[in-house]
Amino acid sequence: MFINFKGAKTYINTGGKNIDVDKTTLCFIHGSGQNHLSFVQQSRYFANKEYSVIVPDLPGHGFSEGVPCVSIKENAEWIYDLVKELKLNDIVYLGHSQGCLTGLELNKNYPKLLKGIIFIAGSNTIPVNQFLIDLASNDFHKAYRMMVTWGHGKDGAMFTGNIPGHSHFGEGFNIMNMNNEKTLKIDLEACNKYDGGTDAAQKIKIPTLAVLAKFDQMTPLKSGKKFIDLLDNCELKILDCGHFLQAERPKELNTFISSYLRKLN
Amino acid sequence: MSDNYKFDTLSLHAGHSPDKETGSRAVPIYQTTSYVFKDTEEAAALYNMEIGGHLYSRISNPTVAALEQRLAALEGGVSAIACSSGMAAMHLVVTALCSSGDHIVASSKMYGANINLLQHTMPRFGVTTEFVNPNDPDAIEKAIKPNTKMVFGEVIGNPGLDIMDVPTIAKICKKKGIPLVLDATFNTPFLMQPFNHGANIIIHSLTKWLGGHGIAIGGAIVNGGNFDWGDKEKFPTISGDHFALGGISFWEEFGPAALTMKIRAEGMYNFGPSLSPTNAFYLMQGIETLPLRMKKHMENTHKLLSFLQDHDLVEWVKHPDLETHPDHLVAKKILPKGSGSVIVFGIKGGRKAGQTFIESVQLASHLANVGDAKTLLIHPGSTTHSHLSAKAMKLSGLTEDMIRLSVGLEDIDDIKKDFEKGFRAVSKLMK
Ligand SMILES: Cc1ncc(COP(=O)(O)O)c(C=O)c1O
Numbered sequence: 001m002f003i004n005f006k007g008a009k010t011y012i013n014t015g016g017k018n019i020d021v022d023k024t025t026l027c028f029i030h031g032s033g034q035n036h037l038s039f040v041q042q043s044r045y046f047a048n049k050e051y052s053v054i055v056p057d058l059p060g061h062g063f064s065e066g067v068p069c070v071s072i073k074e075n076a077e078w079i080y081d082l083v084k085e086l087k088l089n090d091i092v093y094l095g096h097s098q099g100c101l102t103g104l105e106l107n108k109n110y111p112k113l114l115k116g117i118i119f120i121a122g123s124n125t126i127p128v129n130q131f132l133i134d135l136a137s138n139d140f141h142k143a144y145r146m147m148v149t150w151g152h153g154k155d156g157a158m159f160t161g162n163i164p165g166h167s168h169f170g171e172g173f174n175i176m177n178m179n180n181e182k183t184l185k186i187d188l189e190a191c192n193k194y195d196g197g198t199d200a201a202q203k204i205k206i207p208t209l210a211v212l213a214k215f216d217q218m219t220p221l222k223s224g225k226k227f228i229d230l231l232d233n234c235e236l237k238i239l240d241c242g243h244f245l246q247a248e249r250p251k252e253l254n255t256f257i258s259s260y261l262r263k264l265n
Numbered sequence: 266m267s268d269n270y271k272f273d274t275l276s277l278h279a280g281h282s283p284d285k286e287t288g289s290r291a292v293p294i295y296q297t298t299s300y301v302f303k304d305t306e307e308a309a310a311l312y313n314m315e316i317g318g319h320l321y322s323r324i325s326n327p328t329v330a331a332l333e334q335r336l337a338a339l340e341g342g343v344s345a346i347a348c349s350s351g352m353a354a355m356h357l358v359v360t361a362l363c364s365s366g367d368h369i370v371a372s373s374k375m376y377g378a379n380i381n382l383l384q385h386t387m388p389r390f391g392v393t394t395e396f397v398n399p400n401d402p403d404a405i406e407k408a409i410k411p412n413t414k415m416v417f418g419e420v421i422g423n424p425g426l427d428i429m430d431v432p433t434i435a436k437i438c439k440k441k442g443i444p445l446v447l448d449a450t451f452n453t454p455f456l457m458q459p460f461n462h463g464a465n466i467i468i469h470s471l472t473k474w475l476g477g478h479g480i481a482i483g484g485a486i487v488n489g490g491n492f493d494w495g496d497k498e499k500f501p502t503i504s505g506d507h508f509a510l511g512g513i514s515f516w517e518e519f520g521p522a523a524l525t526m527k528i529r530a531e532g533m534y535n536f537g538p539s540l541s542p543t544n545a546f547y548l549m550q551g552i553e554t555l556p557l558r559m560k561k562h563m564e565n566t567h568k569l570l571s572f573l574q575d576h577d578l579v580e581w582v583k584h585p586d587l588e589t590h591p592d593h594l595v596a597k598k599i600l601p602k603g604s605g606s607v608i609v610f611g612i613k614g615g616r617k618a619g620q621t622f623i624e625s626v627q628l629a630s631h632l633a634n635v636g637d638a639k640t641l642l643i644h645p646g647s648t649t650h651s652h653l654s655a656k657a658m659k660l661s662g663l664t665e666d667m668i669r670l671s672v673g674l675e676d677i678d679d680i681k682k683d684f685e686k687g688f689r690a691v692s693k694l695m696k
Contacts, residue, residue: 016513037520044518045315048511062520063495149269157270159279163317164325165333165529166344166522167280169269174343174490174521250316251307 005085006078008066011036012086013055015047023052024115024265025088029079030055031097031121032128032187033136033144035062037175038096041163041250042257051261056082060183068183072098072194076105080113092116092261096246097219098191101126104200111205116264118257119210119234121243123219124197124227128188136185141177143184148172153215153242161247168247201230208234209260211245211253218243235260272339272455273556280334280549294546295327313510314530324533328542332549336475336485339454339552340467343490344525346533347483347545351450351470352378353538354484358446358466359383360536361502361528362414365391370408370443372399372418373660374427377650379419379448380657396660399429400592406437414500415444415466420459421451421585421605423635424645424669425662428585428592431599435463442499444492450474450636451605455559462599465492466524473636474606477551477558481544486528490521503527558638558674562606565680566672572681573610578618578688580611580666607635611666618691619644619668625690628675628683640673640680 003010013036019025026046028039036043036055047053058075059066069075079102083091093114095103100122107114135143149156152168159167176184208231212224221238228236237256241248270278281292300319302308311320319325333345348354359382363369371383373396383394397404399418409416416438418429431447438445444465449457453474459467469475471483494503494516503523504516510530515523533539540548566584573582583589585596585604596604612618623631629640633649643649650663673680 011517013517016511016518035520040519041316044313044513045310048310048313048315063517145269155282158282159275159334159338160282160331161317161334163344163522164319164327164330165337165346165525166317167334167337170334170337170343170490171522177490178520251318254316 002063005082006066008059009064010059010066011057011063013043013053013057015043015045015053015055017047017053019054019086019088020052021087021089023050024090024092024261025052025054027079027083027088027091027093028053028055029093029095029099029102030058030061031099032191033147033176033179033184034096035175035179037062037171037178038244039246042246042254045254046257054086054088060180062178068180068186069190070186071190072101072105072196075102075190076109079106080110083113090115092118092264094118094120094257095122096120097122097243098126098187101191101194101197104197107206108196108200108203111203114206116206116260117204117208118260119208120253121213121216121219121224121245122210122227123223124201124230125194125223126191126219128192133185133188133192136188140181140184144176145173147218148176150217151243153213153240153248155248156242162250168244171247172244197227198230201227204231206233207264209237209256210234211237211239211256213242213245214238214240216243275335275338276555277553279338280331292328292331292546292549294542296542297326298322314526322542323537323539324529326539326542326545329540329545332545333485335549335552336469336487340487341458341460342467342487343521345485345487346525346528347471347485347540348533349484349538349540350482351448351468351472351484352382354468354470354486355379355382355448357528357532357536357538358415358468358486359387359392361524361532362444362500363387363392364502366412367392367414368410368412369394370405370413370416371396372422372427372429373397373657374399374422374425374662375419375448376423377653380661381652384657399427400595402430402433402437405434406441409441409443413443415446417446417448419448419451420457421607422662423451424607424609424650424667426583426585426590426604426607426609427662428596428600428604430595431459431462431464438465439463442496451607452600453555453559455555456602456605457600460489460491465489471548472634474559474562475552475555476548477555477636477638478547479634479637479639481547483540483544483548486525488522488525494523561674562672563603565674565677566603566606566608568677569670569672569680570608572684573608576688578613578691580613582608582610584608606672608670608672609667610670611664612668612691614691614695615666616646618694619666621690621694622687623668626683626687628679629670635669635671637671638674640675641671643669645669
């Protein structure tokens with residue numbers, strides 16, 4: 001659905017169903033240079049089960065207009081304001097990559113807001129090399145092609161995929177290409193600058209789930225595992241794919257999410 | 266994981282990696298109609314298109330999907346659908362985009378069935394078409410009306426070999442907010458990738474050069490993912506509420522892949538023009554050697570062009586790579602590797618001479634196809650385009666004496682020798 005939020009046309013995917021505040025709402029937050037379509041195999045899957053789903057396009061991403069948030073803190077504030085605007089109260093947060101940093105910050109600043117957090121390809125820090133940040137501002141198309149190429153495991157390079165007729169690369173390139181060109185650099189810089197992750201991770205009191213990828217070149221498994229060590233009550237699952245595990249291993253990921261949600265409720 | 270592979274590599278590999286259980290290097294032929302569900306939850310999710318996977322081969326099949334992904338990779342598109350023929354692909358696109366009351370702007374110089382579908386069949390369902398000269402961008406722009414849902418043409422027209430100025434027409438379509446749909450059968454992604462020039466949707470008859478061996482009929486629709494379908498009033502079939510799947514908007518749920526998902530959910534589901542997995546396998550075998558074949562097709566074509574131009578009994582020769590062709594400059598710009606391996610020519614002595622020539626050659630086959638590895642000939646006026654009215658025939662640039670030649674991969678000396686045989690028969694006739 002499209003809403004006017006903070007003066008800008010904003011798109012919130014709800015998995016083809018209406019938001020139902022009486023249900024647990026799964027709030028999916030995309031990563032750098034992505035949008036709601038990076039959860040295409042999760043949004044409708046969970047909206048057609050017993051959950052309410054929101055997958056916002058952050059400002060400047062996907063179908064959303066507005067000024068992109070320049071820091072992880074700004075992103076977290078934007079999401080807090082959005083869930084208040086939508087009057088959501090029973091929320092499980094699911095972040096991918098940069099979305100994990102945003103989830104950490106959101107939970108730290110509003111410790112009563114979330115019932116659970118699922119970190120997908122996450123860590124407490126996501127350093128981004130300057131070369132990629134510069135490329136994102138000088139040659140957007142080259143930068144996202146590089147990210148999609150690095151971001152997928154072995155299956156990606158040969159244009160294989162699990163939605164018939166679609167490949168991970170074909171989708172990956174086109175999803176990133178939908179966004180306002182300026183947002184990629186802003187996102188990458190926000191990740192690179194964020195240093196509140198360790199503190200935020202140590203403050204988490206709620207049970208969490210982390211799903212990491214063995215061949216993740218964006219948020220490497222090693223870094224993800226160090227992050228998990230900071231968490232008190234985290235269930236860890238590891239999949240044999242690249243960074244975009246929601247597209248690469250949707251069935252396995254959805255099964256992990258379902259079983260975590262059942263335990264939580 | 267790895268850097269982007271180049272065209273020749275993708276022709277061989279894209280869409281498939283050896284399966285984990287058997288290690289089968291070739292794409293397996295999944296000769297099955299259906300797929301066992303893990304549980305009822307998975308079945309429901311597949312039916313509702315919430316998650317990727319196969320449920321029934323009318324809608325999708327793993328072998329066919331490998332072909333689709335290979336085509337999408339070669340064209341630089343987001344996704345593709347393979348179907349039972351080139352005409353099925355055309356019909357799927359028209360019915361995905363247009364409803365009763367809608368309008369199409371199309372080239373007047375196209376394959377007979379493409380013209381017939383739009384001129385005679387679709388009007389019965391309330392979809393009308395204005396035919397315009399494909400190399401007249403102004404006429405195309407003027408023909409676009411508020412209810413126009415697509416601009417359609419063949420990159421290289423069959424059989425007149427008119428070349429569409431794709432970049433110019435794409436700019437017009439973009440300005441007007443209308444998708445540019447191109448039949449790229451004659452160029453294949455090896456000679457030209459229309460998405461790089463601004464086209465939005467590509468249709469292929471895989472029967473021709475992509476399959477390349479004259480053994481299987483097939484078609485495909487490749488989705489460029491580069492068109493904004495967001496205007497619900499204008500494109501209700503893509504961005505409005507779908508009649509099933511809980512009334513979703515394909516544009517909102519699938520973004521750049523919306524068209525493919527729409528065609529999968531409606532066209533494949535309700536019309537059912539599916540491609541058999543075995544034919545998908547044959548077509549993929551062909552695609553593996555597409556770059557090699559296209560190079561040789563073009564080499565032989567250029568040699569045969571010189572041969573025909575120099576021949577006393579040839580009245581005229583038409584090919585976009587010849588400077589005499591009216592679209593030569595456009596061809597040079599958008600088809601730098603060559604404008605395909607079909608040549609049309611007229612023999613002195615008109616229709617009768619043409620018939621004699623076709624009946625006297627032995628190596629070249631007289632049949633209704635193009636793009637085979639073997640050399641093919643036909644007289645379009647009495648065959649492929651015979652269902653056209655006299656007016657449509659004139660509009661599509663057909664002449665009585667025209668012979669359409671699809672240049673094959675045989676040794677060029679043998680093709681020339683064979684043609685000499687044909688010309689000898691013609692000169693006997695003229696004596
Ligand atoms: C340019 C063009 N498009 C489409 C088609 C239709 O293809 P098919 O025979 O695979 O249906 C043909 C067939 O001759 C063709 O030449």
